[in-house]
Structure formats: C-alpha cells, structure tokens
Amino acid sequence: xxxxxxxxxxxxxxxxxxxxxxxxxxxxxxxxxxxxxxxxxxxxxxxxxxxxxxxxxxxxxxxxxxxxxxxxxxxxxxxxxxxxxxxxxxxxxxxxxxxxxxxxxxxxxxxxxxxxxxxxxxxxxxxxxxxxxxxxxxxxxxxxxxxxxxxxxxxxxxxxxxxxxxxxxxxxxxxxxxxxxxxxxxxxxxxxxxxxxxxxxxxxxxxxxxxxxxxxxxxxxxxxxxxxxxxxxxxxxxxxxxxxxxxxxxxxxxxxxxxxxxxxxxxxxxxxxxxxxxxxxxxxxxxxxxxxxxxxxxxxxxxxxxxxxxxxxxxxxxxxxxxxxxxxxxxxxxxxxxxxxxxxxxxxxxxxxxxxxxxxxxxxxxxxxxxxxxxxxxxxxxxxxxxxxxxxxxxxxxxxxxxxxxxxxxxxxxxxxxxxxxxxxxxxxxxxxxxxxxxxxxxxxxxxxxxx
DNA sequence: GAGTTTGAAACT
DNA sequence: CAGTTTCAAACTC
Ligand SMILES: [Zn+2]
Ligand SMILES: [Zn+2]
Ligand SMILES: [Zn+2]
Ligand SMILES: [Zn+2]
Ligand SMILES: [Zn+2]
Ligand SMILES: [Zn+2]
Numbered sequence: 001x002x003x004x005x006x007x008x009x010x011x012x013x014x015x016x017x018x019x020x021x022x023x024x025x026x027x028x029x030x031x032x033x034x035x036x037x038x039x040x041x042x043x044x045x046x047x048x049x050x051x052x053x054x055x056x057x058x059x060x061x062x063x064x065x066x067x068x069x070x071x072x073x074x075x076x077x078x079x080x081x082x083x084x085x086x087x088x089x090x091x092x093x094x095x096x097x098x099x100x101x102x103x104x105x106x107x108x109x110x111x112x113x114x115x116x117x118x119x120x121x122x123x124x125x126x127x128x129x130x131x132x133x134x135x136x137x138x139x140x141x142x143x144x145x146x147x148x149x150x151x152x153x154x155x156x157x158x159x160x161x162x163x164x165x166x167x168x169x170x171x172x173x174x175x176x177x178x179x180x181x182x183x184x185x186x187x188x189x190x191x192x193x194x195x196x197x198x199x200x201x202x203x204x205x206x207x208x209x210x211x212x213x214x215x216x217x218x219x220x221x222x223x224x225x226x227x228x229x230x231x232x233x234x235x236x237x238x239x240x241x242x243x244x245x246x247x248x249x250x251x252x253x254x255x256x257x258x259x260x261x262x263x264x265x266x267x268x269x270x271x272x273x274x275x276x277x278x279x280x281x282x283x284x285x286x287x288x289x290x291x292x293x294x295x296x297x298x299x300x301x302x303x304x305x306x307x308x309x310x311x312x313x314x315x316x317x318x319x320x321x322x323x324x325x326x327x328x329x330x331x332x333x334x335x336x337x338x339x340x341x342x343x344x345x346x347x348x349x350x351x352x353x354x355x356x357x358x359x360x361x362x363x364x365x366x367x368x369x370x371x372x373x374x375x376x377x378x379x380x381x382x383x384x385x386x387x388x389x390x391x392x393x394x395x396x397x398x399x400x401x402x403x404x405x406x407x408x409x410x411x412x413x414x415x416x417x418x419x420x421x422x423x424x425x426x427x428x429x430x431x432x433x434x435x436x437x438x439x440x441x442x443x444x445x446x447x448x449x450x451x452x
Numbered sequence: 453g454a455g456t457t458t459g460a461a462a463c464t
Numbered sequence: 465c466a467g468t469t470t471c472a473a474a475c476t477c
Contacts, residue, residue, distance in 0.1 A: 207458045
C-alpha cells in the first residue's frame with residue numbers, strides 16, 4: 001500500500017540532515033538487477049505503466065555506501081547477487097504461507113481509540129494536551145485540574161484564540177494526506193506538514209511525530225540521523241519488531257491463562273529438525289503449552305529459523321544482509337515459478353491486468369509484499385479467491401495462484417531442509433546447538449529446479 | 453509504578 | 465530567529 005515509485009521520488013526531495021558521514025542504512029538492497037527486473041516487468045504491466053520508469057533510474061537516489069561496506073563472506077564480489085528488496089512483511093507472508101494460514105490483516109480494527117490525556121500542569125488548555133490539540137474536549141481523561149470542558153467553554157475558547165495567535169495552523173491536521181492523490185492503491189503517504197526535529201531517536205520511535213503518524217520523514221523535517229525513510233533497513237526492522245510485539249501482546253491477551261509451567265522446556269520439535277524456541281521470543285507462534293495462536297496452525301519451525309535469522313540480525317548488520325539475501329533468493333525463485341505460471345495463463349487466455357491477487361503480486365514484484373499484510377489485504381485475498389469481477393476465469397486464477405504458492409512453499413522447504421543455498425550455508429541464528437548441522441557436502445549448485 | 457528520555461510547545 | 469524552559473507522552477527498568 002505504501003508503494004512509492006521505488007524511492008526515486010520519495011527520497012529525491014528529501015534531505016534530512018545527516019550529522020555524521022556514515023549513512024549505512026538502506027544501501028543494501030535497493031538495487032535490483034537484470035533478469036529479475038525484466039521478468040517482473042514482463043508479467044506486471046500494470047505497475048509498470050504507473051510508476052516504473054527506468055529511464056530516469058540511472059542515478060541511484062539511494063546513495064550507495066561506497067567503499068565503507070565490508071562483506072563478511074567475501075564470496076560475492078564478482079557476482080553481485082540479484083538482490084530484491086525484502087521487507088519484513090514479506091517474512092510475515094512466508095510465515096503465513098507455510099502455516100497454511102491466510103495473511104493476517106494487520107488489524108487496527110480500533111479506529112475509535114480515544115486518547116486519554118494525563119495532563120497535570122497545562123490544565124488541558126495548551127497544545128501539550130492531545131485532547132486540546134485535537135480540538136476536542138476532555139472526556140474520561142485522567143487529567144488534573146482540567147479546564148478543557150464544556151463547563152469551561154469560555155476560558156477554553158480564549159485559550160484556543162491564544163493558541164491560534166501563536167500559530168494560525170495549530171489545529172490543522174498535521175499530516176497532509178496529499179489531497180490530490182486519489183485513494184487508489186498507490187497512495188503516497190502524507191507528509192508531516194511541519195516536519196519533525198528529532199535529534200536522538202533516529203525518527204524510529206514514537207517520539208518522532210512522523211514515525212508516529214506512520215509517515216516517512218520529508219523535506220520538511222530537520223531531523224538528525226534520520227532512518228525513517230523508504231528503504232531504510234532500520235525502519236524495516238523496526239516495523240518488523242513492532243509487528244512481532246503487537247502479535248505478542250495479542251496472543252498474550254488471548255491466552256490470559258496458563259502461567260504455570262515456567263521452567264518447562266520451551267523446546268519444540270519437528271519431524272526433521274530439532275528447533276529450540278526460546279521462551280518469550282517466539283511465543284508469537286506458539287504459546288507455552290504447545291498450543292497455537294488462535295486460528296492458526298503451527299508453522300514449520302524451519303520457518304522460524306528464517307525468522308530467527310532475520311530477527312537476530314537486528315544487532316548484526318551482516319546477519320541482516322545475509323537474511324535478506326536468503327529471502328531475495330527465495331523471491332527470485334518464486335518469480336521464476338510465477339513467470340512460468342503466468343506464461344501458461346497467457347497462452348490459455350488473456351491475462352493482462354488485474355487477475356493477479358496480492359499474494360501473487362507479492363511474489364513477483366520487488367516491493368510489493370508490502371501489500372500483503374496491509375490492512376485491507378486479507379479481505380482482498382479472499383475476494384480474489386471467492387469471486388472477483390473477472391468472472392469466469394477467477395477460479396482458474398485462484399487455482400493457478402494456489403499452485404504457485406504451493407510450489408513456492410515446497411521450494412522453500414527444500415531450501416531450508418537442505419540448509420544451504422547455492423552452496424552458501426544458511427547461518428542460523430544463535431540457536432541451540434542441538435540442531436543438527438547438515439555438513440552440506442553434496443550440495444549441488446544446481447539451485448533447485450522448482451517443483452513445477 | 454517509578455524514573456528517564458525525548459522533542460513539541462511555550463517562552464524569553 | 466535561536467536558546468531555554470516547560471510539558472506530557474514514549475520509553476525503560
Ligand atoms: Zn489534557
Ligand atoms: Zn484529555
Ligand atoms: Zn483534560
Ligand atoms: Zn523525526
Ligand atoms: Zn520527520
Ligand atoms: Zn526523520
């Protein structure tokens with residue numbers, strides 16, 4: 001949903017002050033090379049027509065890190081691996097895929113979240129008070145000596161006037177919704193009208209108004225060391241961690257009970273692999289007693305491995321890169337399958353525009369996994385599977401898509417079972433040594449013929 | 453829950 | 465406009 005034109009536009013006019021010269025973020029995977037590109041373009045005309053102009057791509061907006069990067073496994077100097085941007089949401093998608101579980105809509109079904117202030121000294125008549133700032137009366141707040149009430153309408157009005165004097169736009173919405181941009185899928189997120197002025201949060205905490213409003217920092221901002229921009233690895237990771245935490249809370253609230261077995265092994269077993277699930281860490285997948293989060297089946301723990309890898313990378317840039325490379329490979333493989341599939345469809349009939357569901361698009365488009373776990377996605381997935389305006393062929397597409405996903409899943413299973421890709425070991429995160437390490441000897445570089 | 457950190461708002 | 469203080473929320477433990 002938050003698809004901008006591949007950073008080329010979003011960052012061009014954005015000049016956050018970078019106090020130090022190190023601008024490591026987002027440099028890793030902004031490049032997407034050759035084969036995949038063509039493949040994607042070929043099968044994705046819709047997006048292309050809209051915003052993908054490679055003519056003006058040559059100068060890469062996302063300044064590469066130049067020489068400062070050091071490759072841990074220096075095997076890939078000569079061959080810059082086809083790197084697709086991978087987002088944490090894609091990992092979410094993978095998890096859902098392998099647990100035969102529909103992508104969970106990122107909920108947010110709490111639109112009526114009434115803010116309750118706890119003001120003490122402002123009497124709720126200053127912009128410090130969120131209630132006052134939003135132009136509403138305090139209601140059910142925990143404020144002290146609140147004057148932001150209907151009874152005190154007079155003084156309140158005066159305060160409003162005073163505030164307006166200081167800043168005529170004080171009560172305007174801070175987040176410009178880019179009014180002219182229509183509500184189609186490619187909505188460019190709004191900007192903070194006045195921008196932030198963060199110094200120490202990297203604009204990755206809710207201290208930052210931009211981040212809190214879920215918008216990227218813009219040219220209006222005067223932040224330092226900003227990491228709140230499209231393509232930022234830190235932002236990506238931050239979002240992922242947020243999602244994990246949200247799920248955690250959700251799951252915890254769902255299973256208010258059992259707290260009994262504290263020292264009981266958080267060790268979960270799979271047929272092929274012993275995988276240690278550290279307590280707490282992975283409770284989002286399974287709750288203590290091997291019970292599963294409501295409404296889902298347990299994912300294979302091989303996938304937990306991938307996730308773990310990704311998660312552990314937060315403190316290790318090399319790990320992060322490695323995880324992304326892994327996922328990139330998976331993506332590229334899926335693209336192959338998807339292309340085969342789409343070719344078939346093309347032969348059979350006409351498959352120009354819409355038929356592709358978000359799930360499939362996610363596999364085929366570089367940045368598209370974003371859509372998957374976005375708010376309305378689960379709904380969209382369902383609609384595409386139930387009945388779409390395509391009428392007769394909808395079922396066909398659904399079946400095709402299912403095949404794609406299944407084969408993709410199989411492929412992923414193979415890769416993860418094998419423990420390596422193209423001879424490159426999948427470094428597992430700091431997991432327990434009990435897991436048997438496949439000393440990949442017979443790894444044929446024939447990277448997996450997809451199970452097509 | 454107490455204490456700290458943070459950056460917008462208010463003030464000088 | 466810049467520097468400082470005030471303030472309440474976000475965050476940490
Ligand atoms: Zn208040
Ligand atoms: Zn209030
Ligand atoms: Zn109040
Ligand atoms: Zn900020
Ligand atoms: Zn900002
Ligand atoms: Zn910023």
